[in-house]
Amino acid sequence: MKKVLLLLALTLIPLSALAHKISAFIDVEGNTVNVSSFFSDGTPVKGGEVEVFKDGKLVLKGKTDKNGEFTFKAPQKGKYKVVVIAELGHRTEAEFTVGETEKEDREVGKKEKVNSEGGVKISETELRKAVREELKPIRQELLQIEEDLSRPNLTEIIGGIGWILGIFGGAVLLSRRKGERN
Amino acid sequence: MHISEGVLPGYQLLIGWGLTGIGLFIGLRKVNQGNLPLVALLSSAFFVASLVHLPIGITSVHLLLNGLVGSLLGWAAFPALFVALLFQALLFQFGGITVLGVNTFNMATGAVVAYYLTRPLLRKKTKWSLIAAGVLAAVAGVFTAATLLSVELFLTGSSFRSTAELAFLAHIPVAAVEAVFNSFVFLYLAKNSPKLLEG
Numbered sequence: 001m002k003k004v005l006l007l008l009a010l011t012l013i014p015l016s017a018l019a020h021k022i023s024a025f026i027d028v029e030g031n032t033v034n035v036s037s038f039f040s041d042g043t044p045v046k047g048g049e050v051e052v053f054k055d056g057k058l059v060l061k062g063k064t065d066k067n068g069e070f071t072f073k074a075p076q077k078g079k080y081k082v083v084v085i086a087e088l089g090h091r092t093e094a095e096f097t098v099g100e101t102e103k104e105d106r107e108v109g110k111k112e113k114v115n116s117e118g119g120v121k122i123s124e125t126e127l128r129k130a131v132r133e134e135l136k137p138i139r140q141e142l143l144q145i146e147e148d149l150s151r152p153n154l155t156e157i158i159g160g161i162g163w164i165l166g167i168f169g170g171a172v173l174l175s176r177r178k179g180e181r182n
Numbered sequence: 183m184h185i186s187e188g189v190l191p192g193y194q195l196l197i198g199w200g201l202t203g204i205g206l207f208i209g210l211r212k213v214n215q216g217n218l219p220l221v222a223l224l225s226s227a228f229f230v231a232s233l234v235h236l237p238i239g240i241t242s243v244h245l246l247l248n249g250l251v252g253s254l255l256g257w258a259a260f261p262a263l264f265v266a267l268l269f270q271a272l273l274f275q276f277g278g279i280t281v282l283g284v285n286t287f288n289m290a291t292g293a294v295v296a297y298y299l300t301r302p303l304l305r306k307k308t309k310w311s312l313i314a315a316g317v318l319a320a321v322a323g324v325f326t327a328a329t330l331l332s333v334e335l336f337l338t339g340s341s342f343r344s345t346a347e348l349a350f351l352a353h354i355p356v357a358a359v360e361a362v363f364n365s366f367v368f369l370y371l372a373k374n375s376p377k378l379l380e381g
Contacts (some may be wrong), residue, residue: 021186021276039242040274041235087241087348089185089335152233152274160269161226167265168222175215 022048023150024084025143028074029132033099036069037084040151044068048086054078067154074098183246183329184232184270184285187278190338197309204262205280209260217258220378223379224251225262228289232270236355249323250364252293253300253315254378259293260286284334296314304379307372311379316365323349324357 011124013120022045024040027034027152037045045068053062064070085091122130190198200374209264219364224247231247252259264286270276296319303315371378 009286021184021274039235040276041242043235043237043242085189088345088352089183089189091186091189093188156273157230157233160273161227163269164226164229164265165222168218168225170214172215172218175218179215 022084022086022090022092023080023147024092025146026082026094026096026144028061028096028098030128031074031095032071033074033080033098034069034071035064035082035084035094037064037086037092038068038147039086039090045084045086048084051083051085053081053083058082127154183243183288183331184267184277185281185288185331185334185350187281190281190284190334194284194334194337195280196255196283198287199279200283201315202260202283202286205257205260205294206264207288209257209262209290210274212256212258213261214360217255217292221255221262224255224259225266228263229266229269234277236359241348241352243356245356245360245363246289246292246324246327247360247363248293248327249296249300249319249321249360250367252290252296253304253319253364255293256297257294259297260290263290263293288327288330288334291330292323295326296322304368307376307379309369312368312372313365316368317361319364320357320360324353324360328353331358339349 021040022037023040024035024037027036035050037048037050039045044066045064046066047067048064050060050062050064050070051058052062052072055078059075059080060072062070062072079095079097082094082096083091084094210318228247228251231245234245236243236245248263251262255262264282266280267277267282267289271278271282271285284333299322300319301314303311303318306312328349332342332349335345336342354358368379
């Protein structure tokens with residue numbers, strides 16, 4: 001009976017949900033940036049401290065909400081770095097680029113009207129918006145893939161066990177050879 | 183309970199590596215041909231245990247099993263946990279390479295504390311002493327690690343009380359699950375390979 005229980009416990013272990021690092025995922029839409037942060041088992045990081053850096057300088061600070069999300073407007077174009085700090089010594093970094101800002105967006109919209117084939121005039125702002133809408137499912141899918149990749153997968157788990165057993169197995173071999181020589 | 187890369191200042195990382203180095207030195211002398219397979223087995227058990235997450239709402243915690251590893255291996259828990267944490271850092275990005283010293287020290291110190299506390303109980307080998315040892319190993323392993331973590335984070339400027347409270351509260355369910363698990367393991371070993379409990 002106890003043997004069965006022990007075996008059961010051991011086989012159940014790899015099936016359970018996975019933990020323990022945090023990851024940050026970033027979705028940039030225009031100049032609106034959404035940071036969502038999770039533990040590797042999918043628990044959102046609640047009330048995690050978010051720090052946004054541009055060229056090494058802190059430009060923004062905030063906290064994640066109960067869904068692990070934090071949304072802000074990027075002040076300028078360019079490359080940014082986000083650091084998320086969660087309780088008990090967890091920390092992660094992510095980088096993202098903001099290609100456009102709202103201000104510029106509006107200017108372009110006023111200046112030029114793009115002629116589409118049907119003769120219907122739409123502004124570049126509208127065009128960008130339409131493209132953004134169209135790409136939304138793809139972007140969400142990409143985020144999902146990124147999230148999935150950040151979790152430990154079975155290959156890594158089994159690989160790790162193999163490495164550990166291999167290292168100690170090698171140590172047994174070495175110590176045996178030493179023993180034979182003496 | 184893996185501290186991430188970039189949280190602790192350099193001096194703590196160095197001290198962590200130093201202390202882990204001492205632990206590894208003592209531990210490796212306790213490893214011999216006889217107990218190597220057990221070291222390997224428990225090392226991989228610890229490696230996998232960190233993937234078992236307990237849903238408790240406030241934060242995300244996982245099993246540690248450092249108490250179990252310690253009570254069966256003693257100081258040899260240092261090399262066992264070091265190797266397991268190394269591969270968790272490399273493969274899962276749990277913790278990291280520079281903080282490996284500190285993380286190993288936190289976990290393995292809990293293991294060694296569990297070893298000294300449970301040794302007399304494990305030698306008795308009565309049913310209740312084994313169960314008591316299982317509970318004690320879990321509590322000692324988990325809460326020693328939680329205390330060390332709180333002290334280290336306190337030194338980086340976070341409030342000791344709130345960190346320690348969270349670390350302790352969040353790990354009560356972990357200790358409870360491990361207490362049951364350890365007791366089963368000890369009872370099973372007492373029946374099938376009692377020599378393992380005499381280390």
